Amino acid sequence: MSDAAALPELHIPSPRELMVRRARGHLGLILGGAIVALAVLVAVFAPYLAPFDPYDQDLSRRLIVPVWGAGGSWLHALGTDGFGRDVLSRLIYGARISLEIGFSAALIAALLGSLLGIAGGYFGGTVDAVVLYLINVKLALPVVLVALSLVSIAGGSVGSLILIMGFLTWDRYAVVTRSVTQQLRGREFVLAAQAAGASHIRIALREILPNVTNQIIVVASLEIATIILIEAALSFLGLGVRPPTPSWGLMVAEGRSFLFFKPYLVAIPGIAILLLVVAINMAGDGLRDVMAPEGRE
């Protein structure tokens, strides 16, 4: 212990500092995060970035090829679709749909799942049995099929898609927060709060929640990617966002009839989905390594 006096500059990094240090060296997190941030900026500033109105049809300018094709020009850098709408502008506005649904639905799912998971893990016993049972029921439902049926019933507004996806993707938050809460339940700071007479709600919010936030964020970052993929699939099948909304999945569906002659109409929105989802997954994996390294596979 006398060594400590001899090394006055010895600095024990706080968990937060360690996290920042891990984040700085994490290529996947930086690259993925940068792409996601870019997509968010594009979505937010869509009206300023899009060269054309994404809904504006001009039948005299149908199926213009992208700039790299023969006869393409920078006026319509990614070409136009079968209605003469500018593909780049639709792509830019489409980022809004994907991200809006992805983030909002993940928020609903995170609230719902964490509430159930923390309750089950904290109280144990009957409450936990009910939570486990609900998780099992949720897992048994075929997500795509239920989502398709519900959209066909509720209609394909962005709002109803957010609600439906939120209620279909809460299970992983519940599983993760439940197991973390079980470990926290017997820890000194929770017992101390109980001894001090804190209410269950206060303990859940002040003692448990701050300690599961990292895990919730990690799960959310990966679930957003799943939700974006499902939304795209639903819209592609014609049971998601309604035309003429520029959803990327819908753009693939609309380009499908031109697959043979104008494959770029299918390729471009598909690549956009792929890129965004890869970036979100990279950022999510990175967040896990940085924020909850014990949860690594």
Place this chain on the structure above:
Amino acid sequence: MLRFFLRRAVIAVLVAITVSIIGFSLLRLSGDVAAVLAGESAKPEDIARIAQAYGLDRPLYVQYLDWAWHALRGDLGQSLFTHEPVAGLILDRIGVTAILAVSSLIFALLVAVPLGVLAALRANTWIDRTALTLAVFGQAVPMFWFALILIFVLGVMLRWLPISGSATPAHFVMPTITLGVATMPAFMRLTRTGMIEVMSSDYIRTAWAKGLRPASVVFKHALRNAILPVVSLSAVSLGFLLGGSVIVESIFAVNGIGLLAYNSITRVDFPVVQSILVFLSFCYIALTLVSDVINARLDPRIRL
């Protein structure tokens, strides 16, 4: 073992009952079935008469019990669209979907397990990184888009494969690849992590020390233990594949229950949709139960 099985079975039955209630009420509460049956130009009296004829004017729980009682005896009602018995519609198509699900699972395992083993043995080399990158893309590529790319390349440009239908084995190749690619990443990662863990364990060190051949150490001693979680994931994935076939079947016009479900949803054919929903859930529940039991047999620690 028996107690373990019984406990799991009771939970499975409870979950199954709940799912059937959800499936039933979801689609019943959603709209007026009698109005759909009566057609668009029907008068309120007609709708009321149809509701009475089909028993739709009874309380919902009576309707559920009635439906469940009939369902248990194999009578799932009639399609509102074709007026055929729903059970027959499903039975006619389940084979196609099952073949697709099983072939996708086999395809995924055949690629994922060797790749995962290789990645684990060469951890942190370019082989490992390539495998992980493939997994990242497999997880992120939209299934419906990948299917269209396959159609464009293999079907239209190269003309190797038929692009639509389910008449010959060749028709199943592209749907199998599409579904397989989507399931592969999880298997690959699981095999890789399992192998890395097992390869650093004491008994593998002993096996090396005994001077066993590398192939024997890797395949006979290590893989057998590392593969356990993959086996249980396989059962669960099969459930996912049965449900995930909605997208793939509708793109490739594979005449299975996925396509039937999709068509029935667009035709607002409630009896078919709810039966498929409940049927797929039951498959999933049964497969998870089987996977739990297999796991408990293979790994006695779980039974405790």
